[in-house]
Amino acid sequence: MGTEAGARLGETVRELREAYEGGRTRSLAWRQSQLRGLLRLLKEKEVEAFQALHKDLGKHHAEAYRDEVGLLNKSANGALQQLGKWTAPERVWVPLVAWPATAQLVPEPLGVVLIFSCWNVPLGLSLEPLIGAIAAGNAVALKPSELSPCTAKFLADNIGRYVDPSAVKVVQGGPEVGEQLMEHRWDKVLFTGSPRIARSVMAAASRHLTPVALELGGKCPCIFDAMPGGRDLQVSVNRIIGGKWSSCAGQACIAIDYVLVEERFAPVLIKMLKSTLKRFFQEADHMARIVNERNFERLSSLLKDRAVAPSILHGGSMDAKNLYIEPTILLNPPLDSAIMTEEIFGPLLPIITVKKIEDSIAFVKARPKPLAIYAFTRDAALRRRIVDETSSGTVTFNDAVVQYAIDGLPFGGVGQSGFGQYHGKYSFEMFSHKKAIMKRGYLIELALRYPPWDERKVTLMRHLYRFNYFAFVLSFLGLRR
Structure with missing residues (x-):
């Protein structure tokens, strides 16, 4: 980055620090007005947002509303309704031996925070944490991903028109801009992306002892217990497809990465997946495209692996010009192949068979902790074992991906899938410090x-x-x- 660009970036950080130190971001009125501004942005610029998401990722506007615009409206409205409660001091019990005394926890903003968003849900992963950071009373720098340039430009062009431009700033650019940002002191950094870049972010943050939250993803397994045919089976298959191919063509950190199923039941599941895929995706534009050529080539190489190619049961066709890969099902690819050791982040679904469904627990435990575990089962004992014996950011039974939309549940990983939790009140808490206050008398x-x-x-x-x-x-x- 040139000297002039670096100077502009330094000026941006200085302005944010001045805005925060001036005190206005702390007031409840300011926070509420910024949230209302975001809601106006989402309403007045909805069509432009849809267009940006379609240009970047080929998202149908229905998917864009379901996964991004609609969820953001819900989150911002929820924060507005709950903000008074979130900011209220919390009384703490004091033992009689300390009497007369009172104690409370008072949430205060951390200061000036930095948000790195990701390209796969570029609007949602930018504004969802921004809602929490603003609600908590911080000044914010938002760095959208350069891999979704149209959405990044949409945010840069519009954020300053709807919220306080001196306290909330969008910074565009590539990796060099991210590196330059991390040379400055922040009071909190939230990074969403790959573990490789996350290590660099943490290393840079350590120079200032800046606290970091990481949202990294991982290989999210889906345990599919055998069930009789009928409506429940069809609904389960619908939800698997929704949790894999209908979420940015599988380019989502919480998308199903692979399915574990008993050998005897695998043919039934595969047959229903094939027929339902055909029904769901009759129109090519109803599934998002691969984000860019590099990721297209990465996914192509997974399928072209000589050891993997024989396991392809359905799909596998590719259109490099349009960055499109057909929904693909594979049966028992080698467990040491890249498709089973790396996060897929695309429309390829391996089916792994086990002798009995309980064996799937050991399979999951033998691998890094995922961001989410999904399980379709009526068996209460199996559900208990999954909860008790595995570790993941979330566990969802009989559905997939929808946990992301529930503000009452924190969203975040564990171990290699990340750390730190947000959504709803948890976003507010991520960007707040609970100050402990105690007052004693002299009696x-x-x-x-x-x-x-x-x-x-x-x-x-x-x-x-x-x-x-x-x-x-x-x-x-x-x-x-």
């Missing part, structure tokens, strides 16, 4: 807390920590100096 003073020491004081302290009320009464009745 009572316990001498046993001070020297000189003797065994009587030790005995009283033992009672104090075991029986708060009893120790308090004894001290109040005169056993103090």
Whole structure:
């Protein structure tokens, strides 16, 4: 990055710091007005947002509304309705021995925060955390992904028209801009993307001891228990397809990466997947395209692997000109192949068979902790085992991906799938600090807390920590100096 561009970036950071230090982002009125501004943006610029998402990813406007615009409207409205409750001090119980005293937790903004969003849900992954950061009272720099340039430009052109441009700024650019941003001091950084880049973000943040939240994804498994034919089976297949191919063509961190199913039931599942795919995607534009040539080639190479190609049961055709890959089903590709060791992030679905469905738990446990585990089953015992014996950011039974839309559930990973949680109140808390405040009176003073020491004081302290009320009464009745 040139000297002039670096200077402009430094000026941007300085303006954000001044806006925050000036104090106006802390007021409830300011926060509410910014959230209303975002809602106006989503309403007045909805068509432009759809156009940007279609140019970047080929998203149908119905998918764009379902996964991005509609969810953002819900999130911003929810934050507006709940903001007074979120910002209210939280009373904390104080033991009698400390009486008279009060204690509370007061949420305060962290300061100036930086959000790196990702290209696959470029509007949602930009504005969802922005809603929380604004609600918490921060000044914010938003760095959208350069791999979704139309959406990045849409945000840069419009954010400053609907929210306070001195306290919320969009910074466009490629990796060099991200690196330059990380040279500055921030009070919190949220990064959504790949583990490779996340390591660089964390290394850079460590220079300023900046706290970081990472949203990284991983290989999300789907455990599919055998079930009789009928409506429930068809609904389950519908939801698997929705959780794989209908979410940005599988280019989503919470998309189903592979399915585990019993050998005896695999033919039934595969047959229904094929027929339902044909019904769902009669129109080519009803599924998003691959984001760019590099990712198209990466996915193509997964299918062209000589060890993998024989496992293709359905699909596999590719259109490089239009960056389109047909929904593809594979049966038992080699477990050491790239398609089973790397996050797929595309419209390819391996089906892995097991002798009995309980074996799927050991299969999942033997691999890095995923962002989400999905399981379709009526078996309560299996559900309990999945919850008790596996670790993941979320577990969803009998559906896929929809947990992202539930504000009452925190969204985030564990282990290699990331750390930090947001959505709804959790977004507010991600960008807040809970300040502990205690106030005591002077009516009572316990001498046993001070020297000189003797065994009587030790005995009283033992009672104090075991029986708060009893120790308090004894001290109040005169056993103090």
